[in-house]
Amino acid sequence: MINNEIIIVQNLKKFFGEVKAVNGISFNVHKGEVFGLLGPNGAGKTTTIKLLLGLLEPNEGEMSIFGLNPEREEVKIKKRIGYVSEEPLIFKSLTPKDLFNFIASIRRLDETTTTERVREYLESFDALEYYDQLIATLSHGNKQKLQIIAAILHDPDLLILDEPIAGLDAKSVKVMKEILDLHIENGGSVLFSTHIMEIAQDLCDRIAIINKGKIVGIGTIEELRQKANKVGASLEDVFLRLTEQDTSVIEIVKRLRASFRKKNQ
Numbered sequence: 001m002i003n004n005e006i007i008i009v010q011n012l013k014k015f016f017g018e019v020k021a022v023n024g025i026s027f028n029v030h031k032g033e034v035f036g037l038l039g040p041n042g043a044g045k046t047t048t049i050k051l052l053l054g055l056l057e058p059n060e061g062e063m064s065i066f067g068l069n070p071e072r073e074e075v076k077i078k079k080r081i082g083y084v085s086e087e088p089l090i091f092k093s094l095t096p097k098d099l100f101n102f103i104a105s106i107r108r109l110d111e112t113t114t115t116e117r118v119r120e121y122l123e124s125f126d127a128l129e130y131y132d133q134l135i136a137t138l139s140h141g142n143k144q145k146l147q148i149i150a151a152i153l154h155d156p157d158l159l160i161l162d163e164p165i166a167g168l169d170a171k172s173v174k175v176m177k178e179i180l181d182l183h184i185e186n187g188g189s190v191l192f193s194t195h196i197m198e199i200a201q202d203l204c205d206r207i208a209i210i211n212k213g214k215i216v217g218i219g220t221i222e223e224l225r226q227k228a229n230k231v232g233a234s235l236e237d238v239f240l241r242l243t244e245q246d247t248s249v250i251e252i253v254k255r256l257r258a259s260f261r262k263k264n265q
């Protein structure tokens with residue numbers, strides 16, 4: 001591994017026909033760091049994550065994870081990663097119990113210890129009552145909890161999380177934060193994407209703000225504030241400035257107010 005870099009991405013590009021989903025992105029994730037990808041809908045966050053996981057092939061660019069090449073050494077890398085996808089990718093015709101037994105067998109984890117850990121995590125997430133219930137019948141947030149538990153069971157070195165908090169209730173977000181803290185304390189690293197400013201501000205050591213397939217700002221919150229020329233501003237204001245949405249929000253609000261007034265006259 002070069003200088004403790006867990007992930008190195010250089011000039012990464014992925015096009016879908018005319019759409020430049022990822023258009024020359026470069027960033028590094030250091031060991032022990034929580035690194036956030038923050039960007040509007042369609043910015044290229046999920047595509048970047050899928051490229052790193054070898055789920056999509058890049059048009060151009062270089063990537064390495066743990067000093068390994070995701071295209072050639074996918075299996076070695078995947079053993080050391082826990083992934084939570086944007087859409088729950090879990091087997092709906094199983095119960096959580098079946099699912100975790102299956103994961104324990106493919107990851108060659110001790111079944112008794114795994115069951116104990118799973119039950120503990122489910123209890124922390126207030127979801128133990130669903131242990132024997134079909135996954136298809138669970139709510140979105142409860143499916144999301146299963147995905148998170150499935151991603152951490154093998155104690156991965158790196159967690160890659162695509163909007164992991166989107167469907168969770170307030171208490172579960174706290175539990176999730178605790179899980180991430182423990183993962184970092186144990187020497188792990190995290191790459192995750194989010195829309196939620198407080199989560200990014202709270203959890204991330206560094207953030208890359210992505211807009212239209214390009215990074216428009218990267219660094220600590222303080223560094224992003226400087227880049228946006230907004231001393232002391234909230235991350236939201238910095239984000240809107242760097243993604244050039246701050247004036248359009250003002251315009252939208254004006255338009256909405258005008259049309260609302262007309263309707264009520």
Ligand SMILES: Nc1ncnc2c1ncn2[C@@H]1O[C@H](COP(=O)(O)OP(=O)(O)OP(=O)(O)O)[C@@H](O)[C@H]1O
Pocket residue numbers: 016019020021039040041042043044045046047048086
């Ligand atoms: N399989 C695909 N085929 C065609 N276009 C795609 C495909 N996947 C993504 N795109 C396009 O690539 C762009 C980036 O999408 P991506 O899913 O990476 O965005 P995102 O930042 O994750 O957005 P969100 O915040 O909504 O999850 C979008 O314009 C999207 O429509």
Ligand SMILES: [Mg+2]
Pocket residue numbers: 045046047086162
């Ligand atoms: Mg996405």
